[in-house]
Amino acid sequence: MRNKKVLIIAEIALATALAAVLGLWQITLPINIAGGSISLAMLPVLVLALRRGPIPGAICGALYGSLDLIMGKAYILHWAQVLLDYPLPYLVLGLGVGLFSALYLKQMHARDFGKASLIASIAIVVGGLLRFICHTLSGVIFFASYAGDMNVWVYSLGYNATYLVPSLIITLVLALLVLPALQRAVPVSGDDGKEDTYAVEENHTS
Numbered sequence: 001m002r003n004k005k006v007l008i009i010a011e012i013a014l015a016t017a018l019a020a021v022l023g024l025w026q027i028t029l030p031i032n033i034a035g036g037s038i039s040l041a042m043l044p045v046l047v048l049a050l051r052r053g054p055i056p057g058a059i060c061g062a063l064y065g066s067l068d069l070i071m072g073k074a075y076i077l078h079w080a081q082v083l084l085d086y087p088l089p090y091l092v093l094g095l096g097v098g099l100f101s102a103l104y105l106k107q108m109h110a111r112d113f114g115k116a117s118l119i120a121s122i123a124i125v126v127g128g129l130l131r132f133i134c135h136t137l138s139g140v141i142f143f144a145s146y147a148g149d150m151n152v153w154v155y156s157l158g159y160n161a162t163y164l165v166p167s168l169i170i171t172l173v174l175a176l177l178v179l180p181a182l183q184r185a186v187p188v189s190g191d192d193g194k195e196d197t198y199a200v201e202e203n204h205t206s
Helices: 002-024 042-052 054-071 079-085 087-098 101-109 113-142 152-185 197-205
Strands: none
Touching: 002 042, 002 054, 042 054, 042 087, 042 101, 042 113, 042 152, 054 087, 079 087, 079 113, 087 113, 101 113, 113 152
């Protein structure tokens, strides 16, 4: 049990660091004058969340969101806006995705990769939606002046969709490629504590 906790802590640290590195490579569109960019920073957070559950996922997300605030080009108007745009969006991303972890691992252990991919896809969309809600609320509350004559909700939804939707689509595709390979290389047991039969059989045949 102690070794498992140490391993989870190590994976959280590694995923947070990898997210920070991936966050350095980003595409900022001309419309994104108040922050936001297309990047792969979500990938390590949601991969960890699916493998380790909601709490590790939330911790990793909050850590990366805080690093993004420190390392990135932060737009700071108010302390509540900082929470809504940095730690909280990634925290709820990790939490939301992690809630599907047990279902995902159960299907992986049963070698039902179709269902596992479907569950992972739903989890990633849910987590991405939760992040989207945080940024949208921030836009409505703190960046209403940028909307001009446009309805502030329409403006905030559209603005945040310009970078979050492409990021989510790219991240989802890559996650579906990375997750099975990672589970084979570093298997994670489910709630029943059973070893991953897929990994075991792969090791025997190699």
